[in-house]
Amino acid sequence: MRVLHTADFHAGRVLRGYDRTPEIHAALTEIAELAESEKVDAVLISGDLFDTANPSADAEKALFDFFLRLRSAEIPSVAIAGNHDSSARLASVTGLLGWVGVQLVAEVTPRPGDLIRSIQTKGGETLTVGALPYLSERRLVKAADLLGGEVSDWRQKYREGMEFFLGKLAAGFQPGHVNMLMLHATLDGSQPSGSEKTMQFHLDNAYTLSPENLPRAAQYVAMGHIHRPQQAGSAPLAHYPGSVIQLDFGEGGEKKQVNLVEVSPGQPARVIPIPLGSGRELRTIRVPLDQVEARLERESQKKDGALLKVLVEAPAGTATAGLKDRVLSALPSALAVELSALQEDLALPSLKREGLSLLELYERYWHEKRGELPDDQRAAFKEAHEAVQSHVEASGEEVA
Template sequence: MRLLHLADLHIGKILHKRSLLEDQAYILKQILAIAKEQRIDAVLIAGDVYQRSTPSPEAMTLFSDFLTGLTDLHLPCYLIAGNHDSAERVAYLSALAERSGVYIAGAEQAAVYSYPLEDDFGAVTLHLMPFLTPSHAKLHYPDEADRIVTYEDAVRTVLQHHPPASDGGRHVMVAHQFLTGAAVCESEELAIGGQDNISAALFDRYDYVALGHLHGPQRVSRETIRYAGSPLRYSFSELTQKKSVTIVELREKGNVQIETIPLHPLHGMQELTGTLAALLASEPTDDFVHVILTDEEPPADAVRQLRTVYKNLLCVTYRSSKFREDRFVEAEGQPEKMDFPTLFRAFYAFQNQGAEPSADQMKIVEKLLLQLDREAGAS
């Protein structure tokens, strides 16, 4: 049996005020092509289908189109809700979706949902465990609430109530949790102080564990416990990550073959450092770009000038010995498209380490604007 392991699609993601829906549509189409070429038997999506718990209509349409593409390939899909998802929205119409081969585990209950399959080597059971928190586990297991303090307590409790059968068959777990020892980056939402850490040992009875939550593809503890990672870079902190999909081939019990297939995004991502003059002399690129300017004096109109070379410039950081710390500016929302109060707020924040002008200061600005308008009308 050949499984395609995906996670952390984050459909509807906005990167520095830039919608990534076009990029996500491009990469999902690529994933469909891989599924067809690789003769996949089923697709696993380990949570965080959407970026927001209330996804936009456009985001929902894109995911619906992806599921339709899988259905057209006669590929069943098994997915769980992640911490970014609304379990109710993800599971909406799940009974109807099952008729098309889409099996959805929301988080109505703190439970594991199991689906029996079979191939030439015998029985395979897929176990789906949506994102789980201690409070959720306490709600569904009140008699054990005193013993459920950490995320590990919560997962252990649920697994004890829903263990894999000791039948000699092969068992695959799909989960969306943070395992101790995994590599993280800035774009991921983790609990303070590592409170959401759980031990990989909790999954010892599973032949393969398909994880979501962390954006870097990686193994944890053993080769068959893996994060698929996100299909796109969703932060400049993910620059060094090589995005891929994971192909899992289950053969006889104890024989699991794993292959990662690289994904090629619509736009690359770069972080470029230098003076404005040096960067303007560089070759143009369509990549998403974060520029770090090192001019001692912040250049005037830098964003507009940089856009002549980097049309997908997303943000600029000003780095100078004259500043106590770097000053960060979003490139989206060009000054010529801003009204004056918005432009003033942006300028004030830049000059004051991100602080907002007070209401009294804004009243002064508005009063001056009104006075200028009157003078202009009189002339």
């Protein structure tokens, strides 16, 4: 049996105001063509189909075109929701996607069987997939309660909670089938890209799994969430295929891929990485202030299509008025211009984080990534923050 494993599409991704969706669309087209040319029996997508909970129409088109291409090639697929996805939004289209051969698992239900999906291959073999969508610690406790687990002590026991669910999935494996597990989570020892360290405005990576928590009955564990391609476990065999394009400057230089998994019932799986060629390269260039003009001239002559982040090294206190506009004018492919001296001088009161409210931190984050924070986005953030505070006060919990 041949299974193509991919993850972390992030359709709708916007980087410093630049929409990456056309590149992601091209990558998904490339992956669908690979699935057909490699004659795979199924495709597994391990979460983060979209970059935001409310994706754009172009982002939805990129994803749905991908699934339609698989349908045209008569290739079934199984997908799960990731932490960037709206599980409720995806759950609303599971029925429709089922008509084109997509078994989408968006939410955990009181029926464990809903997490077990099977595909009959043209060769007569059966692929059984235990598919667990992303669960934050809060959702883990709620979902475990629905399935009858003892949750009284689980608020600080993420691993035990996840192991409970993984055991439920392994119980659905069948002798004579190819049995795989799919989840969107962080395994101990996995190496993140720079993007996971800086771009995600949440703390979910504080909760990790040990490879020892994975059921050994799984012949392959199809992981999602970490954007750097890598093997993350050996018993059972667990892999992250990584994101499909370089999504953030922290991923600059990474080679993107999908995994082709060859496996037979009861036999060890063999993983063959297949490189992807879609997506513009993200490159960070560092240049001293007194060499800016010459370096900009050289970079402007390059025709490699890379998107640039320019770090200008300038002594503290140096006058740099108009520098950013000069760089952006000379290099249309530059998405970001930063002064390294200002970035490093954390002693400046204006750059300290201490004493800033959560809203002020969010405004700084948004400004760094996309520019001025829109009023409606600010209002939505305040409303969400106030709702969380009200819940915490009502429950008597403390915010970590």
